[in-house]
Amino acid sequence: MNRRLKPGEYAEVRAFAAVAEARSFRRAALDLGLTASTLSHAVRALENRLGQRLLNRTTRSVTLTEAGARLLQDLAPALALLDNAVAAVGTPGDAPMGTVRLAAPRLAIQMLVAPVIGRLARDYPHVTLDVRTIERPGDLVEGFDLGIQLGHEVAQDMVAVAVTKPFTTAVVGSPGYFATHPPPVHPADLARHQCIGCRSGPGGALFRWSFERAGETITLDVDGTLVADDSDLMLYAALSGIGLWHGVDRIAQPMIDEGRLLRVLADWSPTYPGFHLYYAAGAPLSPAVRAVVDALKAGDP
Template sequence: MTITPPLPDLLAFAAVARHRSFSRAAAEIGVSRSALSHTVRMLEQRLDFRLLNRTTRSVALTEAGAELLSRLMPVLGDLETIFDDLAERQGEPSGLLRITTPESAARLLMRSVVPEFLKRYPQMRLDLAADGRFVDIVAQGFDAGIRLSEAVPLDMIAVPFGGTVRFVAVASPDYLSASPRPAVPDDLAVHRCIRQRLPSGTPYRWEFEREGQTRNVDVQGVLTLDHNGMMVEAAVAGMGIAYVPETVAKEDLDNGTLVLVLEEWCPPAPGLCLYFPGRRHVPAGLRAFIDVLRRELPN
């Protein structure tokens, strides 16, 4: 006889599988961690196979759990579409919209897009995951992601916004008064640089371009950070040269606590995109967010 588990149990399992955490999944669903653990345990008993391997520090999918999740997500997506269509017929968009985004992009959205979106659509709830990791938005249950255009997966629909971006090398006047100003990217070899650690754990190689010439420099320095704002603060304090989005350093550039170096090697590049799976139906909440995004931050 075919076993059909209750839908709430499958939703509970999907939440734990996406977050790889009972605590975070419980917070999303709005139940206690112990209740969620009991639900998943009863689901495993009903199915008669293990879905998750649990330790005191981690949660991982078994082979059966991974297969169930991969086949379950499209079904849950279809259900969301059905309920979204029904809600749309009743009036304005409602429900939860989940977007993964870099921290710097999240700060940009918070200036105007997010307040305007929540004001215009009070029935919507917005979950911005600004942890910097590049994730599979479908497998992790996100409606959309935000990344630089060059990093958007080819099978996704991309919506550019905010115009071009420019990464710049910046330093404090005090630092430059005690060190020779770099004229070309290779000169960074003799400078203290504030290195950036990517979400993958690897150091970022600074990228420069001038008149068709490109340079990727693995800079050296005694300080490594993973937050653009802190990198700017370190540069202002005279700890070395930082390489950050110009918008992040704009206030300090305007007031003179930072100055540009290698400016001619830092041209603008294609900017941010919101992206989502190329499916036939786009949820009403996501369509509404895109509308606000285009109005507040036109490309």
């Protein structure tokens, strides 16, 4: 039998959702303007009421139990509708208002989000953009309104809009590096080179370098003295002569034009779908979310 939530119970549900999305009592407390102790008591009261643990807590982390993950997934659409309804009331001049949560890889944030934050702040002063760096945002079940991901990685049940042109990969190294290492002319030659490794994807697996030409595809495991999950560090390492970097042509092109990097294996470089902005199909977008979508769609930098 269904029953309405009492006011105190709604506060408990909201507290749980905030902590679950932030994966931290401290961060959630800052977002809500409450104390971590208040949130902890609210979540504990909800767990006692339901008779199930929703969050696993340690001194270093907060994770969802299976029951907590199900509850958060079911709550997310309802809470989003409530937020939109509240944001729509009392908005000056019917201007967009509210918080828009966006998950995106670091590269997409650099290329797409950073250039528009000034315009968003100026044109929509009542919209708060909450950006989280997540290399593979997934299907937005953790309370995000929008995600940015490479086109071929977006789930088919999402609304996806291309916001960049396709990417072509590039392998580059510094002139200093090539002064002591002959440039590779075939992907197999990379076995004799220092290659900067990249950790990405679930579990931080090592990224395998892929090449293709005239219908032939080659995928390689590479070795080197540096492995990282930060693209800025990897690019800096390539500029410093530590090894070869496998990245995106448009990121490396300014440094190629300046002569600080030299490109190799260009005829083996595959092209991939560019970044896509995506969101859940079905419910209409709130004015605040629509404002962010329109800003990100405005052009391919």
